[in-house]
Amino acid sequence: MKIARDIAPPILPLSLEDMGYAVGGKTLLSGITLRIEAGQRLVVMGANGAGKSLFLRLCHGLIDPTQGRRRWASDEARAEAQAMVFQRPVLLRRSVAANLDYPLALKGLPRAARRETVARTLDRFGLNDLAERPARLLSGGEQQRLALARAWAMRPQVLFLDEPSSALDPSATRIIEEMVAQFSDEGITIVMTTHDLGQARRLAAQVAFLHRGRLIEHRPAAEFFAGPEAAEARAFLAGDLIW
Amino acid sequence: MGGPFATAFSLIASGDPALMQIIGLSLRVTLTAVLMACAVGLPLGAALALARFPGRGAVIVVFNALMGLPPVVAGLIVYLMLSRSGPFGSLALLFTPTAMIIAQTLLILPIVISLTRSVVEDLWAEYREQLLSLGAGRLRAVPTLLWDGRVSLLTGVLAGFGRASAEVGAVLIVGGNIAGHTRTMTTAITLETARGQLGLAVALGIILLTLTLTLNAIAWGAGQWARGRLG
Ligand SMILES: Nc1ncnc2c1ncn2[C@@H]1O[C@H](COP(=O)(O)OP(=O)(O)OP(=O)(O)O)[C@@H](O)[C@H]1O
Ligand SMILES: [Mg+2]
Numbered sequence: 001m002k003i004a005r006d007i008a009p010p011i012l013p014l015s016l017e018d019m020g021y022a023v024g025g026k027t028l029l030s031g032i033t034l035r036i037e038a039g040q041r042l043v044v045m046g047a048n049g050a051g052k053s054l055f056l057r058l059c060h061g062l063i064d065p066t067q068g069r070r071r072w073a074s075d076e077a078r079a080e081a082q083a084m085v086f087q088r089p090v091l092l093r094r095s096v097a098a099n100l101d102y103p104l105a106l107k108g109l110p111r112a113a114r115r116e117t118v119a120r121t122l123d124r125f126g127l128n129d130l131a132e133r134p135a136r137l138l139s140g141g142e143q144q145r146l147a148l149a150r151a152w153a154m155r156p157q158v159l160f161l162d163e164p165s166s167a168l169d170p171s172a173t174r175i176i177e178e179m180v181a182q183f184s185d186e187g188i189t190i191v192m193t194t195h196d197l198g199q200a201r202r203l204a205a206q207v208a209f210l211h212r213g214r215l216i217e218h219r220p221a222a223e224f225f226a227g228p229e230a231a232e233a234r235a236f237l238a239g240d241l242i243w
Numbered sequence: 244m245g246g247p248f249a250t251a252f253s254l255i256a257s258g259d260p261a262l263m264q265i266i267g268l269s270l271r272v273t274l275t276a277v278l279m280a281c282a283v284g285l286p287l288g289a290a291l292a293l294a295r296f297p298g299r300g301a302v303i304v305v306f307n308a309l310m311g312l313p314p315v316v317a318g319l320i321v322y323l324m325l326s327r328s329g330p331f332g333s334l335a336l337l338f339t340p341t342a343m344i345i346a347q348t349l350l351i352l353p354i355v356i357s358l359t360r361s362v363v364e365d366l367w368a369e370y371r372e373q374l375l376s377l378g379a380g381r382l383r384a385v386p387t388l389l390w391d392g393r394v395s396l397l398t399g400v401l402a403g404f405g406r407a408s409a410e411v412g413a414v415l416i417v418g419g420n421i422a423g424h425t426r427t428m429t430t431a432i433t434l435e436t437a438r439g440q441l442g443l444a445v446a447l448g449i450i451l452l453t454l455t456l457t458l459n460a461i462a463w464g465a466g467q468w469a470r471g472r473l474g
Contacts, residue, residue, distance in 0.1 A: 057372070079375075089373065102377065134472060
């Protein structure tokens with residue numbers, strides 16, 4: 001697993017240079033300059049509507065910056081080296097196992113290798129009993145787990161997670177957090193957003209704080225939580241940031 | 244009214260060969276037309292949902308309007324194409340079941356295209372970023388979206404089947420209602436009623452109704468089952 005990732009040409013670091021995004025004359029994100037190194041565990045924080053989801057979609061390449069640049073280390077960031085778990089994941093109207101198989105088939109993996117990967121993924125994520133169930137009928141937590149499993153099965157170098165546990169109960173949240181930590185240990189670069197301060201403390205190596213579409217702080221997590229420089233970030237940590 | 248109904252039931256019960264032949268031909272023509280319309284209309288409708296090009300809105304409006312294309316007009320168009328002096332006259336297809344299949348395909352196609360377009364467009368709005376993220380480009384997304392929209396699409400295909408099996412104008416014009424050759428249930432009903440021979444007309448009417456009812460029941464059941472099963 002790890003070997004395969006090492007052999008593939010690395011796409012990281014990702015450099016964002018004065019990146020901005022505007023739609024219909026409205027600037028939603030601007031002046032973002034940031035470098036995401038391989039192996040990083042970056043947590044993006046900020047109030048509702050600060051631009052966190054937009055930031056992830058820009059990084060992942062679902063939308064293109066209208067300003068500045070997004071540059072991966074290799075000239076062309078191969079889509080297959082990235083994966084994303086959406087704030088509201090879309091599962092296909094087919095079984096759990098078929099959902100896992102789908103992106104692997106898109107990559108052109110031979111059938112035998114796919115079957116092997118699907119079996120291993122089901123096993124690892126505790127989805128064996130659900131394998132033949134229609135994915136759309138799973139509970140919210142199970143769907144989130146499947147979305148995470150599907151992303152992992154793609155063997156990404158970098159994994160974007162948009163509030164992966166916002167709809168989950170504490171124990172399901174804990175499971176997701178443990179998985180994300182394991183991914184990081186396996187060498188997958190993590191870029192995630194969260195509203196949950198405790199989760200950010202547990203997972204972040206670095207924190208990027210967005211406020212009204214601007215990056216106003218980007219520091220190692222320990223420093224950030226010890227005392228952020230920006231007043232807005234301090235207010236956010238104290239729980240009284242108004243957007 | 245006892246007369247025609249009694250005749251009708253005895254015709255059905257005895258499995259009258261002329262009756263069976265008419266039913267067989269009707270089903271063959273309409274089912275083939277539905278299959279052809281799906282083979283062309285499903286991918287075309289999906290492409291129309293995902294493609295962005297100038298004039299797209301006009302194309303959509305035209306196909307929506309064509310859903311109401313009068314069968315006699317469709318028949319007339321195909322007649323002009325296939326008649327001796329028409330562009331495809333040399334194929335000698337006029338007054339054959341093939342001509343009827345072509346005319347009915349023309350009738351069903353706009354329904355399949357328009358419905359597919361609207362179903363796939365809605366799904367694409369929901370799936371777009373997720374599919375792109377998983378590595379499916381627009382082209383590769385088409386079969387995925389068609390498959391995930393299969394329950395809704397079935398309704399459209401069935402509407403197409405209903406329209407084709409009920410129409411009389413198109414098959415009458417291009418088929419000619421030749422006994423034993425191009426006579427369908429609807430053209431036979433028209434003719435027999437005009438001749439005052441109501442027994443066969445009523446028998447065919449009953450069968451046509453039963454067929455439509457059965458198909459809709461199956462489709463409704465399949466839809467319910469799929470919603471419960473697939474979410
Ligand atoms: N396509 C769009 N057109 C107009 N405005 C948009 C568009 N997409 C996002 N926005 C706006 O951009 C802002 C940032 O949105 P984004 O989804 O990134 O917020 P977020 O930080 O993820 O919020 P949340 O914590 O609620 O998920 C919001 O005010 C949103 O309304
Ligand atoms: Mg968001």
